[in-house]
Amino acid sequence: MATIKDVAALAGISYTTVSHVINNTRPVNAETRRKVEAAIAQLDYVPSAVARSLKGQATATIGLLVPNSLNPYFAELARGIEDECERNGYCVILCNSDDDPAKQRKYLRVLLEKRIDGLIVASATEEGGFDDGIAPLRIPLVLVDRELDGVVADRVWVDHEQGGYLATRHLLDLGHRRIACISGPLRTRVAALRVQGYRRAMAEAAIVVPDAWLEESDFTSPGGYQAASRLLESVRPSAIFASNDLLGIGALRAAAERGLRVPQALSVIGFDDIQMSRYVYPALSTVGQSILQLGELAAQLLLQRIESPAPAAPEPRILAPQLLLRESTQAPGPHLAGAPTPSPQG
Structure with a gap:
């Protein structure tokens, strides 16, 4: 060279x-x-951009940490961030951590060595002391869909609890009562808040949620398939709230293998509104917000902070989820509507 x-x-x-x-x-x-x-x-x-930055103190480059670039949610989020940065003359370095705290810390060091002008963190993990590595940073920082203890930064996130509530409330309004939930890893705030919304809606309807109605998994389609398979073999719900769209897509597969037509024999609703959810069959009802716009908003906040670095109060942006009804939910048939609600031990 x-x-x-x-x-x-x-x-x-x-x-x-x-x-x-x-x-x-x-x-x-x-x-x-x-x-x-x-x-x-x-x-x-x-x-060399790095050599030039030693004099100019800027590289027009930002870092982006995501937990799983294969997850369409993070791919769409990254695209929104990249589009907004490109319009403003910035490049994005994408790092995929696989939800591994050690890998996150390693990538964080690499990004700082590249002298990035700012950082967007969209990691879902809550473990491994990653917060300790972020807290002392002196570069602009935006957190997407999460909080970090002791870290003061601009944040952008969807109201997860309200989204879980809206999804479950929709199923209740249709007449469902045996509503199971497939959650993501409950150690994460995102998964816990979505389940909290599910429980709030069920409590309002005076329905006790047995432990067997809640299956914990990872946020993947195989995880949704396996969790839904267990539910359909045991509690046989009339509806499932899958706490992300990939889980919901896995649930559709589990239902199809058992000859259960969706939504006639089983209603399924997801969360996030990834593009894929519109093109599976049947198209998945879901709650969410434009992921591209979420990414653009995160990038806008970061670029504003880079251009105006004077100390200011962190800016939180909470986006209200919207109910997006498609083909995978409907009122239960007579044989399902009259099914008894089991006891808490059931």
Whole structure:
């Protein structure tokens, strides 16, 4: 790879003059500039953004930490962030942590070594002391859909508890009473809040939720398939609230394998409104907010903080979830509507 000294040697001038041409830090006559530009083109020289940042204190680069880039939610979120940054002349370095705190800490060090101008964290994990690595940072920071203990930062998130409530309330309004819930890992605030909304709606309807009605899984389609399979073999609900769309898609597969037509024999509703939820069959009813817009909003907050770094109170943005009704929910049939509600031990 060519260096600035290679460019200087080919152009027959000092490397400090080459630096002035590249960085526009001093007037250079037209003939000298032409020689430098010709040498750069011939050598395919790419200036080091990190080296330039040592002088300019900016790289026009932000970091993005996500727990699982294969999850369509985080892929769509990253796209919204990238689109907004690109419109404003910034690049995004995406790091996938696989929900591994050690990997998160390693990537955080790498991003800081790259001298990023700001950081967006969209990790779901609550473990491993990751908060301790974030708290001392002196760069602008935005948290998406989570909180970090002791970390003061701008935050963007969907009202998870209200979303869980809306999804369950929809099923109750249709006439369902045997409503099971497939949650994500309950050690995470996101999963716990969505279940809390489910329980609030069920309590309002005076329905006791037996332990067997709640299956905990990870936020994946295989996890939803396995959890729904257990529910359909045991408690046989008339409806399932899956606390993300991937879980709901897994539940659709479990129902199909058992010959249960959705929504005639089983209603399923998800959470997040990933694009895939609109194209599975039947199209999945869900609650959520535009994920692309969520990403754009997170990027806007970060870029505003980068451009105006003066101390200011952190800005929280809570987005209200919306109920998006499609083909996977309907009123229960007579044979389901009259099914008895089991005791808390059932």
